[in-house]
Amino acid sequence: MLAVEGLVKRFGGFRAVNNVSFRVEQGEILGLIGPNGSGKSTIFNMLSGTLPPTAGSILFDGHQIAGLAPHRIINRGIGRTFQIPRPFRRLSIFENVVLAGFYGQGRHSRARAEEAAERSLGMVGLPTDRNAGVDGLGAAGLKKLELAKALATGPKLLLADESLGGLDEKEMDQAADMLRKIRDELGITIIWVEHIMGVLMRVVDRVMVLDHGEKIAEGLPADVAGDRRVIEVYLGTDADASLAAAAAAQARRRIEA
């Protein structure tokens, strides 16, 4: 469904994304992880058209979409959420989602947009009351709204950017289940960018790990979690030493007690 080949993004002399290639198959959930500044969001911004790539090709359903304007990419069927929710505060919750349904589906029909809004809000579990304002939503609600907006554009591929930051454990699990439900019930393919490895590993079919703009591992969650380079990236090169130090500290506490 999506084939990315040799993707590069340079900001001046800095290579934020360096020669990354990957594929996404119809109906799968691909997890995209990596430490801060590893290039995850930059890849998302290129896939959704917010940033043009410096080099490389992005084929979606066999069509080249690298460098297209965001509204064209959305009309082709790629929806996205932002890492930090970006609601339109001057519009009601319902109007936010109708807007995405109106312009994102490429048909510019108000009836269809309202239909899509009802469906998407129902899916994520937000009220479809026409006048409810955005200001009444908390962190979890704003993330849901972000997701509803992306769903209303009628995507075939959903780019979900770090959708769990700022949520408690229960909310995190709910959000993870939500992505799974979106894939299972709507048949939408998902790329999920996330800091928090634990929840992600439970839900995704495949995972890809980035570090310093390069792909360092890709495969099934279980395999990737045991990969030496991945552990180094997440825990540092002295992983064994720090684990030992932690164990020693715990032992000492037990003695003192």
Next chain:
Amino acid sequence: MNRQVAGWIVALAVLVALPFVHRDPYHLHLLVLILIWSFAYTSWSIMGRFGLVSLGHGGFMGIGAYVTALLWNHLGVSPWIGIPLSMVTAGVLALIVAYPCFRFRITGHYFVLVTLALSGIVLQVITATRDYTGGSLGYTPHRAQSGKGLYALQFDDKTTWYLIALAVWLVGLLIWRWIDRSMSRHAMEAISEDEDAAAAAGVNVTVEKLKITLISALMTALAGALYCQYQMFISPDTVSGIAVSLQMVFAVIVGGVYVALGPTVGAVITILLAEILRIGFGTRAVGWDNLVYGLLLVLFIIFLPKGILGSVIDWIKAPPKMSRGHEQETIKAARR
């Protein structure tokens, strides 16, 4: 029929009947001016309400007035054709200036500066081509032969002008309402908050902004042309330039930028203020109105950003003495 529609019909009937009942030419003159400027201010507010603050509208107004008059005087083109041509000219200029701004994300203060330059340029061109335009001395469309008034869009009768201005003003309000109820308004609200997020919702940000700008510029040029045909005298200072642009910003903010009739309220206030100063102080007060505008503008932006009408409507919907918090306190007290 609901009460609001009925109210509008009654108000409109009163406005149409007015010149046949009250024939004072000076009062009618003021009303025509108020209606024409209300239309110009409404045109500005169509952009301004979405944070697209243009100081270039003096330029569009000047183009409307001068292109219409020049075509009539030099080529004998009837204003019926000249006015649409002047509107097209303003529209093309608006697109030429706005497209690069929107494409390359020139927003906020930088957009204001670009449009400010547009006003200045139009004023300079009018002044510099004085062999054709009369320069800073002003310009008068040739009088039509008697019996050709309709062809030349020149009427001596104030009532006719009043009715024309009333119709155009009403069309302005309908355009405002049409945009207010369209998805374009939602798109523009979204754009004014966050362009990237609007684009991620599928909005073609550049095209939406261009549409609004184009409508606003076309309407403003029409206002300029009407002003010229009515006054039969235009000068660069009264229909173009930065002063006229600033006057639009002032009037709309004072009246209320987020409500349909806000610009109209602004026009009533600015024109009455100018007249009071003119009659009360005569030539000693030349330029005072600009000073008063400046002071009031600062005060309004700080203390009444929704303008007079906007604040009044808010007040009617939720009187400050019984704000929501207060109401709940009262309810709690009653329960005890």
